[in-house]
Amino acid sequence: MVGGFTARHAGNLCFKGPDHKAVSAARSSALTELGVADFPLVEAQQVHGNKVFAVTANTLPQIRRPDGRWVAPASDALITVQPQITLSLYYADCVPIFLWLPEGNAIGLVHAGWRGSLKDVAGKAVDQLCQLADGSPAQLRAIIGPAICPSCYEVGQEVAETARKLPHPETFLDHRNDHWHLDLKALNNKLLVRAGLLPGNIEVSPLCTRCRTDLFFSYRAEGTGCGEMGAFIAIL
Numbered sequence: 001m002v003g004g005f006t007a008r009h010a011g012n013l014c015f016k017g018p019d020h021k022a023v024s025a026a027r028s029s030a031l032t033e034l035g036v037a038d039f040p041l042v043e044a045q046q047v048h049g050n051k052v053f054a055v056t057a058n059t060l061p062q063i064r065r066p067d068g069r070w071v072a073p074a075s076d077a078l079i080t081v082q083p084q085i086t087l088s089l090y091y092a093d094c095v096p097i098f099l100w101l102p103e104g105n106a107i108g109l110v111h112a113g114w115r116g117s118l119k120d121v122a123g124k125a126v127d128q129l130c131q132l133a134d135g136s137p138a139q140l141r142a143i144i145g146p147a148i149c150p151s152c153y154e155v156g157q158e159v160a161e162t163a164r165k166l167p168h169p170e171t172f173l174d175h176r177n178d179h180w181h182l183d184l185k186a187l188n189n190k191l192l193v194r195a196g197l198l199p200g201n202i203e204v205s206p207l208c209t210r211c212r213t214d215l216f217f218s219y220r221a222e223g224t225g226c227g228e229m230g231a232f233i234a235i236l
């Protein structure tokens with residue numbers, strides 16, 4: 001099994017912008033560096049929802065588009081037990097979550113911004129990955145990658161109200177100077193534990209994408225049109 005998260009110097013990895021040639025080149029070099037250049041690269045039409053797409057021998061051909069890319073419709077999490085398929089999702093401040101069984105025979109990848117987090121996309125991915133792999137969440141390992149930190153992440157009253165209904169909101173929601181701040185990494189950590197992961201099996205990156213624009217692209221720092229990083233995971 002192999003996985004990784006790109007930094008800013010790897011270039012923009014998302015096809016939203018006009019320069020598709022540069023994105024293709026940046027993706028190719030990231031995949032070559034990971035040693036997965038020959039595998040199909042599956043991505044998802046990320047919509048800030050909680051739909052999980054299982055990539056199997058049956059579903060892979062169904063999501064092949066005329067341009068040759070494999071794109072899972074309206075999904076924010078990808079799971080598979082198939083070797084030699086690379087799962088990928090793209091980020092600029094949202095939370096990347098890598099999931100895998102220690103035997104390396106089942107993997108998942110999650111994109112969680114505030115909308116997806118409040119809809120528990122991480123918990124859904126855990127449930128469905130365990131079903132697909134016939135595994136237990138207590139066996140699963142997770143890495144919560146670089147994402148926006150709570151100081152950089154002010155949210156509105158409505159978001160705060162919804163977040164307060166989740167268990168232990170004091171661990172991820174903070175009211176300071178009349179503003180609400182949401183800790184997306186801490187929230188997703190809680191959601192993973194609620195889904196059955198052992199806290200000791202979850203590793204959290206301390207890096208903030210907005211504090212460290214020297215390393216990462218940040219939507220909150222740079223606005224629309226900023227580049228996006230890629231997260232990749234594959235069973236070899």
Ligand SMILES: [Zn+2]
Binds near residue numbers: 209
């Ligand atoms: Zn920050």
